[in-house]
Amino acid sequence: MCILIFAETWNGKLKKSSFEAVSYGNYLANKLGLTTKTIIFSGSTENFNLLGFYGSNEIIKYDSIDLESIEDDKLANIICANAKNKQAKHIIISNTSRGKSICSKIAFDFEASLITNIVSLPKNHNPIVVKCKAFSSKAFSFYESKHEKSILTLLPNSIGYEPNETQFTVIEGDLSMATSSTELKILREEKNSSEISLTDAERVVSAGRGLKGPENWKMIEELAGLINGGTACSKPVSDMGWRPHSEHVGQTGIAINPDLYIAIGISGAIQHLAGVSNSKKIVVINTDPDAPFFKSADYGVIGDAFEVVPKMIEEIKKIQDS
Amino acid sequence: MEIVVCISVVPDTTSKINFSENNTKFDENGITFIINPFDEFCLTKAIFIKEQYGANITVLNVGSSKNDPVLRKALAIGADKAVRIETNNLEGLSVSKNLSKYIKENNFDLIFCGKESIDYNGGKVPGFIAAILNIPLANGCVGMNINGDNITVENEIDNGIQVCESKKPIVIAGQKGLVEEKELKIPSMRGIMMARSKPLEIIKAEEDFENSIELKEFELPKEKSECKMIDSENINELITLLRNEAKVL
Numbered sequence: 001m002c003i004l005i006f007a008e009t010w011n012g013k014l015k016k017s018s019f020e021a022v023s024y025g026n027y028l029a030n031k032l033g034l035t036t037k038t039i040i041f042s043g044s045t046e047n048f049n050l051l052g053f054y055g056s057n058e059i060i061k062y063d064s065i066d067l068e069s070i071e072d073d074k075l076a077n078i079i080c081a082n083a084k085n086k087q088a089k090h091i092i093i094s095n096t097s098r099g100k101s102i103c104s105k106i107a108f109d110f111e112a113s114l115i116t117n118i119v120s121l122p123k124n125h126n127p128i129v130v131k132c133k134a135f136s137s138k139a140f141s142f143y144e145s146k147h148e149k150s151i152l153t154l155l156p157n158s159i160g161y162e163p164n165e166t167q168f169t170v171i172e173g174d175l176s177m178a179t180s181s182t183e184l185k186i187l188r189e190e191k192n193s194s195e196i197s198l199t200d201a202e203r204v205v206s207a208g209r210g211l212k213g214p215e216n217w218k219m220i221e222e223l224a225g226l227i228n229g230g231t232a233c234s235k236p237v238s239d240m241g242w243r244p245h246s247e248h249v250g251q252t253g254i255a256i257n258p259d260l261y262i263a264i265g266i267s268g269a270i271q272h273l274a275g276v277s278n279s280k281k282i283v284v285i286n287t288d289p290d291a292p293f294f295k296s297a298d299y300g301v302i303g304d305a306f307e308v309v310p311k312m313i314e315e316i317k318k319i320q321d322s
Numbered sequence: 323m324e325i326v327v328c329i330s331v332v333p334d335t336t337s338k339i340n341f342s343e344n345n346t347k348f349d350e351n352g353i354t355f356i357i358n359p360f361d362e363f364c365l366t367k368a369i370f371i372k373e374q375y376g377a378n379i380t381v382l383n384v385g386s387s388k389n390d391p392v393l394r395k396a397l398a399i400g401a402d403k404a405v406r407i408e409t410n411n412l413e414g415l416s417v418s419k420n421l422s423k424y425i426k427e428n429n430f431d432l433i434f435c436g437k438e439s440i441d442y443n444g445g446k447v448p449g450f451i452a453a454i455l456n457i458p459l460a461n462g463c464v465g466m467n468i469n470g471d472n473i474t475v476e477n478e479i480d481n482g483i484q485v486c487e488s489k490k491p492i493v494i495a496g497q498k499g500l501v502e503e504k505e506l507k508i509p510s511m512r513g514i515m516m517a518r519s520k521p522l523e524i525i526k527a528e529e530d531f532e533n534s535i536e537l538k539e540f541e542l543p544k545e546k547s548e549c550k551m552i553d554s555e556n557i558n559e560l561i562t563l564l565r566n567e568a569k570v571l
Contacts, residue, residue, distance in 0.1 A: 104449025113534035184458035191482035303554030
């Protein structure tokens with residue numbers, strides 16, 4: 001038996017959420033006296049070393065397949081076939097778009113239980129009990145797996161990761177496992193202009209109607225760029241077409257949990273909070289001292305975005321220049 | 323074309339969440355229940371397809387009779403028929419097996435469901451239905467077009483959109499973008515009157531599915547500590563706090 005991990009890559013590089021998955025897998029493996037096996041599709045020495053650094057014992061590489069252009073069901077079949085061959089006890093997957101699209105199929109085909117949106121290390125190891133996001137971050141739920149085998153998906157940027165330097169071996173993945181079970185074909189991909197995916201971003205700068213118009217987003221982008229963060233927006237802003245839907249964070253948009261969330265000119269309706277309240281630190285900048293968002297913030301500034309944001313940019317530049 | 327929209331009934335988005343019985347039960351006191359917002363985008367899309375190409379729309383739910391007012395509302399918005407599979411077992415895999423059984427028996431071309439429900443956030447049901455029926459899944463779908471026998475879908479991926487093509491039947495796990503928020507339908511008086519004569523069928527759930535996971539308890543997030551206010555003339559202090567105290571810059 002083993003702990004099987006799927007390490008997701010983006011443009012050939014391991015995602016931070018993959019370090020979390022490997023670190024989590026290593027933790028579980030230690031508790032259960034098992035080894036970890038990690039599936040990866042971009043087999044560079046740098047990636048192997050990172051997987052080893054966070055605790056992979058065996059690396060199963062699929063070099064000839066481009067992860068970004070392989071269909072979800074084919075990917076699920078590869079992971080599932082490995083799980084059967086290697087007798088996986090638990091499979092660790094990140095709760096990214098990709099992870100969400102494949103986890104149910106793997107669980108069903110592998111006849112394992114499925115627990116998604118996990119936010120902390122297991123409360124109990126055997127049977128496994130884990131804490132998960134629920135009610136759009138307004139609460140947490142604890143689930144126990146009733147099966148011997150389970151698929152666990154981890155909410156990115158929730159659990160963290162630590163080094164567990166391990167001696168590792170690299171083996172070639174079995175390509176005969178890459179079969180398709182349905183007739184879905186990928187035609188093309190359209191990537192967002194921003195380099196940083198919101199669900200992965202450690203820092204997010206977000207703005208609302210208080211910015212008065214789409215032409216005023218330059219300073220938001222500049223601030224985000226300076227702190228290596230992503231840009232987001234409130235629902236009204238995306239509904240009015242000021243910013244693309246892909247930037248809308250909130251209940252019906254994307255749920256994020258960065259280390260730092262800066263909300264500029266957003267009042268903080270409960271539906272907006274549902275998408276961002278898992279952020280570790282929240283800064284709210286608003287002209288209205290009664291904006292409800294201040295109640296959920298760690299740091300607040302009552303002031304005009306058009307004065308405060310340029311000052312923030314100036315202060316951060318000062319520090320970066322010195 | 324036969325379309326099914328799987329509907330989950332959830333607490334209103336403004337609900338304050340509380341638990342009872344030692345944090346093991348969701349406290350429904352004072353809660354208004356609504357159609358899961360992600361499912362509502364799907365239902366509206368189904369109605370647009372019906373208007374353009376002609377179709378029968380069935381809304382399908384697994385749950386108790388407390389869901390019937392929401393199903394009636396879906397009929398008032400424009401669904402032709404509602405079916406509720408009667409059970410109190412709402413574990414994701416069991417729900418999916420019950421949904422899949424009905425879907426298989428009734429040969430639907432398009433299977434819509436929201437990408438996740440806003441209460442338990444599991445996001446598992448669309449993928450389970452696709453796996454059980456062995457048909458394609460369009461997860462996080464933000465756009466969909468029908469070209470003859472082919473369905474083109476636009477699915478949200480982590481840093482963009484993936485455009486795919488598929489044959490029918492397909493599971494479409496939708497969200498905003500499939501239709502716009504302003505396009506969502508509000509039941510008209512005529513719709514409400516017509517809904518009264520539309521069928522709401524109740525069938526018994528298959529109960530011998532074994533649950534694969536068990537909900538042990540809930541927990542509320544820790545109260546936020548007081549917000550530290552910083553004078554807008556002292557932005558350097560904010561940056562210093564973010565660097566040295568919060569350690570996020």
